């Protein structure tokens with residue numbers, strides 16, 4: 001399809017937004033109205049009609065998933081070299097690129113490391129424990145405060161004057177030490193990815209000029225969720241040319257807790273008086289019923305800009321509200337329904353998305369999906385099984401139960417270091433292929449001595465003897481004792497310390513490994529109902545148990561890897577926050593309960609409006625059907641606590657809802673008492 005044909009498919013307002021290139025442009029419109037479509041078409045328009053080089057264009061969006069989707073959409077429009085050098089990324093990746101290009105100006109050495117929030121927390125714990133024993137809550141509070149300062153562009157030297165009370169003053173002192181240590185480790189944290197470039201561009205006119213020469217046009221999706229430093233990054237880069245397009249929807253601002261400033265929409269108009277504001281009103285995504293529900297819900301929030309959204313997609317099916325006995329029944333229901341609906345609706349797995357408020361809600365669902373062998377992809381939340389130390393430990397476990405597992409062998413033969421180099425491994429691999437045996441078995445073969453120097457053979461056989469010894473101990477005695485003993489004997493912990501940039505990081509990684517072994521132990525004594533498997537014969541030998549348990553863990557590992565590698569046809573599991581900008585034919589929103597959605601913290605902090613926007617985002621992801629689920633009871637402190645249906649359910653048009661499993665009208669007093677229980681119960685769950 002040519003760009004002209006693509007343009008012709010857009011409505012007149014969208015076309016105007018694409019064609020307007022002489023100055024700053026803001027598209028302000030509700031969900032599903034084609035804002036992202038404007039951005040993708042405009043990139044192609046700039047290249048194909050305006051003749052701009054793709055490497056001069058930077059498009060920025062909020063999540064990696066959204067960036068990937070946008071890249072895909074643009075990729076379909078730009079042919080061959082046309083798209084060369086185009087930047088489509090998150091703000092963080094754009095910042096990372098600037099840092100990479102300006103290491104010297106920033107005073108960093110090449111090969112710097114990026115601390116994820118967990119790494120950063122470990123460093124903070126270290127620093128804070130120097131003064132006095134601190135608990136996790138204090139560390140979280142300080143981490144949050146530092147992040148807030150960084151997002152608001154408050155530097156360590158200024159933080160003290162911004163500190164209102166003693167706690168904040170303490171945080172300001174930790175902030176100063178934290179930044180100093182990061183620099184010493186040659187490391188940056190996530191917030192630095194925006195902060196460092198902004199400070200550099202502000203203070204260094206040469207660098208600024210360089211990047212202004214590089215980027216001629218910027219496009220920003222989900223603009224309502226930019227924070228102060230992100231906006232400054234855009235402003236610094238575009239102040240001169242004034243050539244950018246930002247699109248956003250104030251009703252979808254859901255990242256205030258991470259420093260997002262929806263008022264950036266207003267600031268933009270003040271900073272760029274010639275801003276061309278374009279509004280879109282037709283929704284192309286959802287059925288009339290879904291759209292009406294979204295509009296009715298969000299009408300409960302105050303509005304700066306009035307927007308009306310309409311759709312030509314027909315009324316569609318009513319919205320189902322499914323009340324379940326407890327959280328497990330809820331997960332079971334969603335999983336089994338997807339299984340049957342896929343066939344009934346002639347849909348694919350990928351047509352289904354399950355959205356929830358917090359990542360912890362996914363755990364039960366994952367088990368149920370695994371039980372039904374439904375392929376799924378879990379987005380967001382760092383996957384436990386993708387951590388390096390867990391991959392190492394898993395490789396040991398795999399090799400213990402299956403010496404023929406060459407991948408496992410290769411991963412750990414030199415971890416910890418055993419002076420077995422790539423040259424040795426290459427010869428070993430050739431020899432093993434020739435003999436048709438596994439790498440592990442090849443180490444035992446006499447003929448190997450003709451291929452390799454004696455020293456190398458000796459090192460290899462020391463390794464295999466070590467593994468064989470552990471296997472023997474597993475067979476003869478307590479398998480878990482043998483596995484734990486193995487980790488001690490090879491001093492995996494020392495290896496972690498050697499390889500971590502800070503001792504606390506090594507500590508945490510070792511703790512992760514022990515967690516894995518604990519999981520293995522639990523899995524051997526597993527609750528058969530939970531794993532969805534038959535109870536094994538009682539007399540089955542212990543070694544069988546450990547092998548089965550390891551296999552189960554490995555299987556999970558493989559599932560995870562596949563999920564990382566391809567998400568072609570899988571049910572999508574993601575938080576409502578992560579679902580921004582995406583769309584799916586069939587959407588399940590789980591846990592529509594007070595304290596969960598709206599979240600307890602938001603109720604307490606009086607920020608229910610933001611939770612309402614979050615629900616609005618969730619609802620507007622659905623194209624054809626929407627199912628809302630909730631549980632009457634949820635587990636907390638090992639006990640079932642009663643839950644109250646979310647207030648948002650009352651704010652939806654009653655005639656569009658089809659209830660299932662609703663209890664008879666409750667006595668309001670009883671409902672109130674239950675609410676109290678739920679508050680106490682969910683407190684622990686939600687942390």
Ligand code: ATP
Nearest residue numbers: 009010011030031032033034035036037284285581
């Ligand atoms: P959100 O606020 O959720 O990010 P959005 O405003 O970015 O939504 P898009 O994702 O761009 O909306 O578009 C929603 C759907 O409508 C997409 O499937 C898109 O292909 C389709 N669409 C957009 N514009 C048109 C149009 N003019 N004609 C037909 N379909 C369109």
Ligand code: MG
Nearest residue numbers: 035036221581
């Ligand atoms: Mg969008």
